[in-house]
Amino acid sequence: MTVLSAGRLAAGRRRARRPADTLFRFATAACACIVLILLAGMLIRTTWAAWPAFSHSGISIVTANNWNPNVNQFGGLSFIYGTLVTSVIALVLAVPVSVLIALYLTEAAPPGLGTWLGYLVDLLAAVPSVVYGLWGVFVLVPFVTPIWQWLSSHLGFIPLFSQFASGRDFATAGVILALMITPIISAISREIFRTVPADERESALALGATRWEMIRLAVLPRSRPGVVAAVMLGFGRAVGETIAVAYLIGGIPNKITPHLFQQGSTIAANIALQFNEAASLPLFKAALIALGVVLFVITLVINVAARLIIQRRGRLT
Amino acid sequence: MRIVPGGPISRRVAAGVAAVAILLGGAACSSSSGSTTGSGSSTINGAGSTFAAPMYQQWAGQYKASHGTQINYQAIGSGGGISEFTQGVVNFGATDAPMTSTEQAAAQAGVGSIALHIPMIIGAIAIIYNEPAVRNLKLDGPALAGIYLGTIKKWDDPAIKKLNPGVTLPSDAIQPVERSDSSGTSYAFTSYLSAISPTWASQVGASKTPSFPTGTGATGSSGVAAAVQQTKGSLGYVEYGYATQGHIPFASMKNASGQFVAPSTASTNAASAAATYPTKVTELTFSLVNSSASGAYPLVTPTYILIAQKQKNTATGSELKAWLHWDLASAQQGEAPKLGYAPLPSKLVSLDLAALKTVH
Numbered sequence: 158m159t160v161l162s163a164g165r166l167a168a169g170r171r172r173a174r175r176p177a178d179t180l181f182r183f184a185t186a187a188c189a190c191i192v193l194i195l196l197a198g199m200l201i202r203t204t205w206a207a208w209p210a211f212s213h214s215g216i217s218i219v220t221a222n223n224w225n226p227n228v229n230q231f232g233g234l235s236f237i238y239g240t241l242v243t244s245v246i247a248l249v250l251a252v253p254v255s256v257l258i259a260l261y262l263t264e265a266a267p268p269g270l271g272t273w274l275g276y277l278v279d280l281l282a283a284v285p286s287v288v289y290g291l292w293g294v295f296v297l298v299p300f301v302t303p304i305w306q307w308l309s310s311h312l313g314f315i316p317l318f319s320q321f322a323s324g325r326d327f328a329t330a331g332v333i334l335a336l337m338i339t340p341i342i343s344a345i346s347r348e349i350f351r352t353v354p355a356d357e358r359e360s361a362l363a364l365g366a367t368r369w370e371m372i373r374l375a376v377l378p379r380s381r382p383g384v385v386a387a388v389m390l391g392f393g394r395a396v397g398e399t400i401a402v403a404y405l406i407g408g409i410p411n412k413i414t415p416h417l418f419q420q421g422s423t424i425a426a427n428i429a430l431q432f433n434e435a436a437s438l439p440l441f442k443a444a445l446i447a448l449g450v451v452l453f454v455i456t457l458v459i460n461v462a463a464r465l466i467i468q469r470r471g472r473l474t
Numbered sequence: 475m476r477i478v479p480g481g482p483i484s485r486r487v488a489a490g491v492a493a494v495a496i497l498l499g500g501a502a503c504s505s506s507s508g509s510t511t512g513s514g515s516s517t518i519n520g521a522g523s524t525f526a527a528p529m530y531q532q533w534a535g536q537y538k539a540s541h542g543t544q545i546n547y548q549a550i551g552s553g554g555g556i557s558e559f560t561q562g563v564v565n566f567g568a569t570d571a572p573m574t575s576t577e578q579a580a581a582q583a584g585v586g587s588i589a590l591h592i593p594m595i596i597g598a599i600a601i602i603y604n605e606p607a608v609r610n611l612k613l614d615g616p617a618l619a620g621i622y623l624g625t626i627k628k629w630d631d632p633a634i635k636k637l638n639p640g641v642t643l644p645s646d647a648i649q650p651v652e653r654s655d656s657s658g659t660s661y662a663f664t665s666y667l668s669a670i671s672p673t674w675a676s677q678v679g680a681s682k683t684p685s686f687p688t689g690t691g692a693t694g695s696s697g698v699a700a701a702v703q704q705t706k707g708s709l710g711y712v713e714y715g716y717a718t719q720g721h722i723p724f725a726s727m728k729n730a731s732g733q734f735v736a737p738s739t740a741s742t743n744a745a746s747a748a749a750t751y752p753t754k755v756t757e758l759t760f761s762l763v764n765s766s767a768s769g770a771y772p773l774v775t776p777t778y779i780l781i782a783q784k785q786k787n788t789a790t791g792s793e794l795k796a797w798l799h800w801d802l803a804s805a806q807q808g809e810a811p812k813l814g815y816a817p818l819p820s821k822l823v824s825l826d827l828a829a830l831k832t833v834h
Contacts, residue, residue: 224685225685226681226683226685227678227679227681227683227684227685228679294697294700294701295700298704299704302704302705322649322690323649323651323690323701323705323708324704324705325690325691325692325701403654403655403693404692404693404697406691407654407689407690407691407692408654408655408691408692408693409652409654409685409686409688409689409690409691410685411685411687420689420690420691422654422691426654429655430654430655430656430683430691430693431655431656431683432656433550433551433553433554433655433656434551434552434553434554434656434682434683435553435656435683436551436553436554436556436557436558437553437554437556437557437560437573437577437580438553438577
């Protein structure tokens with residue numbers, strides 16, 4: 158009796174597990190599909206909503222530099238320029254620092270300190286962007302303004318540094334973006350460095366490599382695709398960052414200049430700043446949504462590029 | 475034997491059922507009590523202008539305390555106010571710039587009747603600056619337009635020198651600061667520059683989101699004030715209240731009759747008292763910039779509430795009318811100067827009341 162019931166119970170469990178498995182598979186697949194549907198839906202819906210602007214201005218939305226909604230001119234080239242310039246400044250500043258932070262945390266720091274510093278870096282990644290923006294307005298701008306002025310007056314012969322304006326510019330926006338993406342890049346890089354097998358580190362050390370040589374021979378080559386992915390994620394965040402940039406870039410449209418200490422604007426910042434008033438003007442609203450589509454495409458291109466780089470590098474190593 | 479293991483289970487089930495019953499009962503009780511408290515007074519929703527939001531929110535709070543009607547005002551910007559009003563999402567909209575004819579047609583189609591503009595308060599825009607060497611700066615419209623067009627680049631430009639005789643002006647660069655977000659303040663500021671400078675009118679025009687040819691953009695009046703205070707040599711425009719609260723120096727502006735006038739409640743009143751207003755209640759929109767009255771400050775602007783002439787819900791409609799009537803009474807208008815605005819002149823109040831009378 159007991160044996161029989163136990164057997165029946167076991168069989169029941171086995172039978173019961175199968176629908177649960179199917180359910181689990183369906184649930185996970187459905188969730189994965191939701192992402193795809195959302196992505197496709199967003200692209201289709203935004204393009205649809207932006208269509209009046211695309212049919213009004215055509216390709217000039219991305220090629221012309223004459224954003225003036227009051228006379229229905231929607232050339233947004235300066236926003237694309239501002240988006241790319243600030244993001245590149247952010248990467249130039251953030252990537253070396255982030256990788257060094259990650260290396261220190263995994264390779265050099267005493268274990269206890271490394272863990273705690275790691276927590277702090279993760280915490281920085283969780284600070285909301287509006288906080289970075291306000292901090293930027295009241296702390297960063299007064300801090301960088303004299304530095305920019307000094308650079309402008311001493312290195313002004315380099316076009317990048319000439320023509321200082323007001324401390325709210327491409328460079329300041331780039332610095333705040335660098336601060337925002339540093340924790341992301343370093344947190345991911347740290348996890349990547351951790352995945353390098355201890356065997357390989359130890360064999361490098363056993364061959365007489367110094368710690369730096371061990372990092373160069375064992376850690377970096379293995380981690381390169383992962384670090385590239387981390388950098389691309391940071392780039393993606395920088396491209397789409399809105400509020401902090403809107404506060405600090407000195408948002409004026411139609412400015413394409415090589416001088417980093419001049420004001421400009423970015424796609425995301427401009428959408429956020431102008432959307433309120435566009436609500437009652439259909440063509441203006443469509444043009445802002447069109448900028449959103451452009452931003453979407455830019456991030457898509459960055460992500461695809463990252464994938465390709467990772468795949469190629471991954472094959473090489 | 476079977477009953478023993480079954481006992482605790484059935485007890486647990488009973489407890490669960492009881493818990494659910496309590497929860498449901500509680501929910502039913504709370505919902506019924508909610509509806510009884512709600513039935514006494516209704517709720518009015520409005521959205522729009524950020525420029526006027528402090529005033530409307532103060533009035534709403536006081537009205538709730540004295541009359542019990544809840545007025546929810548969302549400061550989402552004038553464009554958002556017009557659009558939500560047109561879609562019928564809110565009972566009233568609020569805007570600093572009057573609706574264009576296209577917007578008016580859309581609103582009429584959306585709400586099913588003519589949309590009335592009801593001017594509520596009047597505001598002044600101060601030209602704030604940060605140049606410690608200069609006290610009591612004097613400017614005129616063409617000089618201001620030149621600064622914002624980028625043709626006047628230095629503080630000791632002849633155009634500014636001529637307006638400030640006897641003042642030693644430094645040769646620092648002028649750094650104009652403007653609103654980079656959409657703003658009713660920008661609309662009033664650029665309508666003044668358009669009225670005074672043909673170059674401005676043709677190159678930039680009057681808009682809530684003007685494409686400024688030069689300068690530094692900052693978000694919100696507080697952002698402009700912060701940028702001006704941080705940057706030596708800068709100059710910006712904010713609502714008058716921001717300049718006085720922040721103790722930021724502001725310029726006197728040369729008005730159309732040749733006097734230099736500082737922004738104040740009195741100089742704003744001088745502009746609004748001398749103006750002639752449209753008498754047709756369906757077209758109660760006007761501009762107050764560049765007034766030629768004596769003692770009038772030139773950068774003055776009204777702000778409007780939008781209301782449908784034919785209210786779909788008569789109960790809410792009469793509550794809304796009652797609130798607007800209350801706002802226009804002299805006690806409430808008298809609160810305006812405390813927030814940096816100016817009250818409506820009495821002839822405009824009577825025009826408003828006549829317009830409200832046609833709402834039903």
